[in-house]
Amino acid sequence: MxxxxxxxxxxxxxxxxxxxxxxxxxxxxxxxxxxxxxxxxxxxxxxxxxxxxxxxxxxxxxxxxxxxxxxxxxxxxxxxxxxxxxxxxxxxxxxxxxxxxxxxxxxxxxxxxxxxxxxxxxxxxxxxxxxxxxxxxxxxxxxxxxxxxxxxxxxxxxxxxxxxxxxxxxxxxxRIIDRAARHSTxxxxxxxxxxxxxxxxxxxxxxxxxxxxxxxxNDKILDKKDIERRTRVPLIGYIGHNDSDNQLPVVEKPGSSLSESFRSVRTAIKYYVDENKTAVITVTSTITSEGKSFVSANLSAITAALGKKVLLVGLDLRKPKLGKIFKSNLSGMSTFLSNNSEYEEIIQKTEVENLYFVPAGAIPPNPSELIEGERMKEFIERAKKEFDYIIFDTPPVGVVTDTLLIAPYVDVNLFIVRQRYSSRNTLDLIEYFRSSGQMKNMAIVLNDIKLRGYYGYGMRYGGYAVGYSYGYNYYGKGYYGKYGYNYKGGSGYYID
Structure with a gap:
């Protein structure tokens, strides 16, 4: 220290x-x-x-x-x-x-x-x-x-x-030996x-x-009241704890209560978008390990189940995780934005019907500059012509500013906070973005709800501040290094 x-x-x-x-x-x-x-x-x-x-x-x-x-x-x-x-x-x-x-x-x-x-x-x-x-x-x-x-x-x-x-x-x-006589008993x-x-x-x-x-x-977020006391951004849904190792439970168990919670979030989002236009949504958080990649992947899959053509984009160029779910991260947004790939080369069809995926690609040395470039605008305009929903998995806004760079193109900004993990102070940052007008149509989803208590919690951090290598043909060694405190929650895990 x-x-x-x-x-x-x-x-x-x-x-x-x-x-x-x-x-x-x-x-x-x-x-x-x-x-x-x-x-x-x-x-x-x-x-x-x-x-x-x-x-x-x-x-x-x-x-x-x-x-x-x-x-x-x-x-x-x-x-x-x-x-x-x-x-x-x-x-x-x-x-x-x-x-x-x-x-x-x-x-x-x-x-x-x-x-x-x-x-x-x-x-x-x-x-x-x-x-x-x-x-x-x-x-x-x-x-x-x-x-x-x-x-x-x-x-x-x-x-x-x-x-x-x-x-x-x-x-x-x-010590009283004998009390005095009284007229009353x-x-x-x-x-x-x-x-x-x-x-x-x-x-x-x-x-x-x-x-x-x-x-x-205790400064951790526990329930709806903690959120309402710190911010005016609405809470639109709750996501339960994933007890399975499968990171797409809405596909594996579409009838589960966890899948129903994603349907509830999907329904709430409809009130924010115009169904006659392509909806552009960012899924972000304030710190790492709050479950934004898990939510963005399952929200995309559950939306595709409606028959909507959905494009899930991995825009977390610093710490990509969606590639682990869909088993692909060779070429993607980083190679497209750096003029090393064309639009048609990075759009991938997934095993989920109506769901398409663009991985983050190799970790670049200048992610913010790439996202701020004209190629990003070109990508969004072209994708709007082909898809009903475009869902971006973006880095935590409390760590880097990449999410703010695409805010002008976005219809809904979805913030993921994790029960008994996210600090209540992170809500102050969310409220700041609302009051300052830097983001529009903001909403919060409370993730990783455990109904029967918990055994402890911890934190993992790495990749956003230090320790990533450059290049487009390999993952940087050391980028996924973890240090800090081990998470001791229930079974299952979340990717973020």
């Missing part, structure tokens, strides 16, 4: 630890406010030091409140001869409660300002983090999550021990209803806090 990465990581961990501490203090002040509103003189109050609060004024008021409550409890066990003392003590109790309410109100206001400021600092550091290389960001995020989990766990253990010690120190040395101790309320409060508040912390630590 670079020096800058270490510095950013240390600042981010520092701010997040401060935020957790502020959240715990905020929870305590909310508890104290609820306690004061209850006006129960018999309930035990938790010391603020247990939550790391060292405000001397608050500590003094809480101690005074606890002392007066003990005095009132002792007087309450006696007969009515000390009624005047009892009234005096309750008056002092009300005064301290009022001072505590003012202190809590001021402290909550100060805490809210501090939490807003710390959120702002975290956002600034995350902007700096986004400028680092992708691999370094991934490493920082993993170490950050580990350190935060470890810090929270250690912090909670310490607070639990402090709470037990504080609770033990609050046990009175006095109503039970006054213990207060069962109050105890039940306290049990519910602490039984729900702490787990809820832990859930909030865990949710903040």
């Amino acid at each position: 670079s020096t800058e990465g270490n510095y950013i990581q240390s600042r981010l961990e520092k701010f997040e630890n401060e935020k957790i501490s502020l959240e715990l203090q905020h929870k305590y002040y909310e508890y104290l406010s609820h306690y004061l509103e209850s006006k129960d003189m018999n309930a035990t109050i938790i010391s603020p030091t247990v939550m790391g609060i060292t405000d001397p004024v608050l500590l003094r008021l809480v101690n005074e409140l606890s002392d007066i409550q003990k005095q009132i409890a002792e007087v309450g066990y006696s007969l009515n001869t000390q009624q005047g003392v009892y009234t005096l003590l309750t008056g002092q109790l009300d005064k301290i409660r009022q001072e505590l309410k003012e202190n809590v109100s001021n402290s909550l206001g100060s805490l809210n300002m501090s939490m807003t400021e710390i959120d702002k600092r975290i956002a600034e550091v995350e902007v700096e983090l986004s400028n680092l290389p992708s691999t370094e960001r991934q490493l920082i995020n993993i170490e950050r999550n580990f350190d935060l989990n470890n810090t929270v766990y250690t912090y909670l253990l310490e607070k639990r021990s402090e709470s037990e010690i504080a609770r033990a120190s609050n046990v009175s040395d006095n 109503t039970q006054i101790r213990p207060r069962k209803n109050k105890n039940i309320m306290l049990a519910w409060f602490f039984g729900l508040a702490l787990p809820a806090l832990c859930l909030v912390i865990l949710d903040n630590l």
